Amino acid sequence: xxxxxxxxxxxxxxxxxxxxxxxxxxxxxxxxxxxxxxxxxxxxxxxxxxxxxxxxxxxxxxxxxxxxxxxxxxxxxxxxxxxxxxxxxxxxxxxxxxxxxxxxxxxxxxxxxxxxxxxxxxxxxxxxxxxxxxxxxxxxxxxxxxxxxxxxxxxxxxxxxxxxxxxxxxxxxxxxxxxxxxxxxxxxxxxxxxxxxxxxxxxxxxxxxxxxxxxxxxxxxxxxxxxxxxxxxxxxxxxxxxxxxxxxxxxxxxxxxxxxxxxxxxxxxxxxxxxxxxxxxxxxxxxxxxxxxxxxxxxxx
Amino acid sequence: xxxxxxxxxxxxxxxxxxxxxxxxxxxxxxxxxxxxxxxxxxxxxxxxxxxxxxxxxxxxxxxxxxxxxxxxxxxxxxxxxxxxxxxxxxxxxxxxxxxxxxxxxxxxxxxxxxxxxxxxxxxxxxxxxxxxxxxxxxxxxxxxxxxxxxxxxxxxxxxxxxxxxxxxxxxxxxxxxxxxxxxxxxxxxxxxxxxxxxxxxxxxxxxxxxxxx
Amino acid sequence: xxxxxxxxxxxxxxxxxxxxxxxxxxxxxxxxxxxxxxxxxxxxxxxxxxxxxxxxxxxxxxxxxxxxxxxxxxxxxxxxxxxxxxxxxxxxxxxxxxxxxxxxxxxxxxxxxxxxxxxxxxxxxxxxxxxxxxxxxxxxxxxxxxxxxxxxxxxxxxxxxxxxxxxxxxx
Numbered sequence: 031x032x033x034x035x036x037x038x039x040x041x042x043x044x045x046x047x048x049x050x051x052x053x054x055x056x057x058x059x060x061x062x063x064x065x066x067x068x069x070x071x072x073x074x075x076x077x078x079x080x081x082x083x084x085x086x087x088x089x090x091x092x093x094x095x096x097x098x099x100x101x102x103x104x105x106x107x108x109x110x111x112x113x114x115x116x117x118x119x120x121x122x123x124x125x126x127x128x129x130x131x132x133x134x135x136x137x138x139x140x141x142x143x144x145x146x147x148x149x150x151x152x153x154x155x156x157x158x159x160x161x162x163x164x165x166x167x168x169x170x171x172x173x174x175x176x177x178x179x180x181x182x183x184x185x186x187x188x189x190x191x192x193x194x195x196x197x198x199x200x201x202x203x204x205x206x207x208x209x210x211x212x213x214x215x216x217x218x219x220x221x222x223x224x225x226x227x228x229x230x231x232x233x234x235x236x237x238x239x240x241x242x243x244x245x246x247x248x249x250x251x252x253x254x255x256x257x258x259x260x261x262x263x264x265x266x267x268x269x270x271x272x273x274x275x276x277x278x279x280x281x282x283x284x285x286x287x288x289x290x291x292x293x294x295x296x297x298x299x300x301x302x303x304x305x306x307x308x309x310x311x312x313x314x315x316x317x318x319x320x321x322x323x324x325x326x327x328x329x330x331x
Numbered sequence: 332x333x334x335x336x337x338x339x340x341x342x343x344x345x346x347x348x349x350x351x352x353x354x355x356x357x358x359x360x361x362x363x364x365x366x367x368x369x370x371x372x373x374x375x376x377x378x379x380x381x382x383x384x385x386x387x388x389x390x391x392x393x394x395x396x397x398x399x400x401x402x403x404x405x406x407x408x409x410x411x412x413x414x415x416x417x418x419x420x421x422x423x424x425x426x427x428x429x430x431x432x433x434x435x436x437x438x439x440x441x442x443x444x445x446x447x448x449x450x451x452x453x454x455x456x457x458x459x460x461x462x463x464x465x466x467x468x469x470x471x472x473x474x475x476x477x478x479x480x481x482x483x484x485x486x487x488x489x490x491x492x493x494x495x496x497x498x499x500x501x502x503x504x505x506x507x508x509x510x511x512x513x514x515x516x517x518x519x520x521x522x523x524x525x526x527x528x529x530x531x532x533x534x535x536x537x538x539x540x541x542x543x544x
Numbered sequence: 545x546x547x548x549x550x551x552x553x554x555x556x557x558x559x560x561x562x563x564x565x566x567x568x569x570x571x572x573x574x575x576x577x578x579x580x581x582x583x584x585x586x587x588x589x590x591x592x593x594x595x596x597x598x599x600x601x602x603x604x605x606x607x608x609x610x611x612x613x614x615x616x617x618x619x620x621x622x623x624x625x626x627x628x629x630x631x632x633x634x635x636x637x638x639x640x641x642x643x644x645x646x647x648x649x650x651x652x653x654x655x656x657x658x659x660x661x662x663x664x665x666x667x668x669x670x671x672x673x674x675x676x677x678x679x680x681x682x683x684x685x686x687x688x689x690x691x692x693x694x695x696x697x698x699x700x701x702x703x704x705x706x707x708x709x710x711x712x713x714x715x
Binding site: 440443444445446467468470472481483530532533536539540 | 711
């Protein structure tokens with residue numbers, strides 16, 4: 031095989047390719063499946079008669095192996111270890127798969143995520159690089175602080191869980207961040223909006239967080255979506271003082287409108303209200319006008 | 332949408348009930364509410380009843396039961412508005428089917444540390460390693476667990492040019508940096524990849540980046 | 545500056561039904577918190593709808609998405625060996641941790657150092673890790689992403705040749 035400078039790469043390869051050149055064309059009459067794909071029935075039964083390949087006596091022959099974890103007659107580790115509630119309520123606890131600031135910066139650098147619009151869970155899922163699964167109790171994204179020193183993008187981020195350092199890193203660059211709760215039905219629409227619209231269901235309204243999450247999402251220090259906006263602004267200033275950076279002026283920012291875009295607590299998509307139905311084929315949106323219907327979708331009841 | 336001709340309607344049954352029109356089917360899907368909870372009922376085209384798979388999530392405060400109901404003309408919503416202006420918000424949410432193209436940046440490396448391949452240095456080499464569709468090096472590590480032990484490999488894919496020259500360079504670099512006496516490699520000329528035994532992913536990637544790949 | 549910013553903050557929310565929303569600046573405290581929160585949302589005025597007695601609506605828990613620990617069923621849970629899951633915790637890299645026996649017994653006769661040692665959670669050895677991995681279903685080996693887990697610092701190994709913390713991206 032010749033490469034760029036005309037040297038033969040290998041004698042073996044050269045011979046193999048010359049062999050192939052001299053062979054007839056591949057056709058149905060000169061190919062067969064690989065040997066390992068065909069199941070070879072065992073025809074030699076000489077060894078099967080007496081011991082069946084199990085050897086002489088003992089547990090191996092009689093199938094009376096000790097159960098896994100058995101340690102002779104000694105009390106095994108799996109019984110003697112004290113009980114500890116490591117997995118308390120594992121089936122019910124919410125999980126937040128991590129996406130780091132480094133990942134996010136990489137997505138922005140490679141133009142996978144559009145920073146001129148708010149970056150939320152849908153933008154992250156639409157890159158196709160992060161998968162979330164409702165059946166595994168994934169209640170959204172956890173923005174972690176790996177790469178917080180390298181982060182240099184001004185974005186309006188909306189995540190489900192984050193830490194103080196991440197909030198500082200984003201606000202230092204002139205962006206804003208909100209923590210926002212979505213219930214599983216809304217998440218199904220957010221993780222895969224195309225599949226959701228294809229079903230033809232009305233856009234669901236987002237429910238309030240459960241009791242144990244309500245405090246987190248009402249706390250201005252976490253930039254919760256249910257928190258008082260005035261207190262959020264105070265918290266921004268306090269955090270800037272704590273971490274020692276100058277808080278960029280949001281008032282005079284040309285992207286102020288985009289950075290202050292927030293969804294209604296019942297709303298899951300920007301620009302689309304709960305209760306509307308999207309028609310992908312005709313590229314239209316249906317808005318029912320019935321009173322009962324609207325009362326359901328515009329209230330928390 | 333075929334379903335939404337002038338004759339198809341949205342339906343309310345029992346109070347609060349969103350009716351879900353399935354855009355791909357001709358028959359509407361009905362949802363009913365009972366004790367302020369939502370029961371979803373999905374009526375298929377062949378009249379079989381099944382519960383929508385979407386709502387089989389246990390945390391949700393809705394209960395699911397399938398009940399067969401007939402369409403009642405009086406219960407249908409006839410009043411709805413069709414809007415084309417708001418569809419632009421839908422387009423903003425939908426994913427793009429292909430990987431977007433890169434934009435030219437003023438400064439490399441970018442904040443996350445990315446930089447494009449250096450074509451000047453690449454031209455001086457006897458081989459070329461193409462970047463993946465996500466614009467990164469095709470260097471991967473994996474472990475193989477067998478009954479005779481565990482092996483760690485680093486595989487370099489998408490190699491063009493003199494693969495044996497690359498193998499020689501890699502071998503020399505790994506021996507020099509790690510100080511080990513030997514390194515095992517597997518060269519696959521037809522598949523255009525090399526596997527190097529050991530946990531040397533960072534070393535090999537750094538070596539290739541220095542070569543401009 | 546702050547007042548105008550809050551106004552624009554609230555004003556730039558995309559509103560349901562093209563209505564103007566005014567989030568009341570009530571302090572959300574622990575005790576009266578939930579009621580006060582509801583009161584703040586009852587200030588929502590949506591065009592075309594009657595403003596009935598919203599407080600009673602909100603006090604009913606109909607829309608609250610409350611996760612209840614008792615509501616899961618055995619079929620929905622993952623198969624597991626109880627003796628393992630009750631006592632051991634699996635770290636994503638394949639290690640298991642457990643507690644020490646006797647950490648609450650006879651403390652009066654134990655020196656402080658001994659008491660401290662018994663408080664520690666310890667790693668299992670290689671063979672124990674292999675055994676415990678065979679005793680649980682594959683779903684237990686998938687990583688779990690609980691928020692604020694106290695074991696997070698131990699999810700990644702340090703200074704390990706066999707499980708190095710390589711860089712994520714090249715370049």
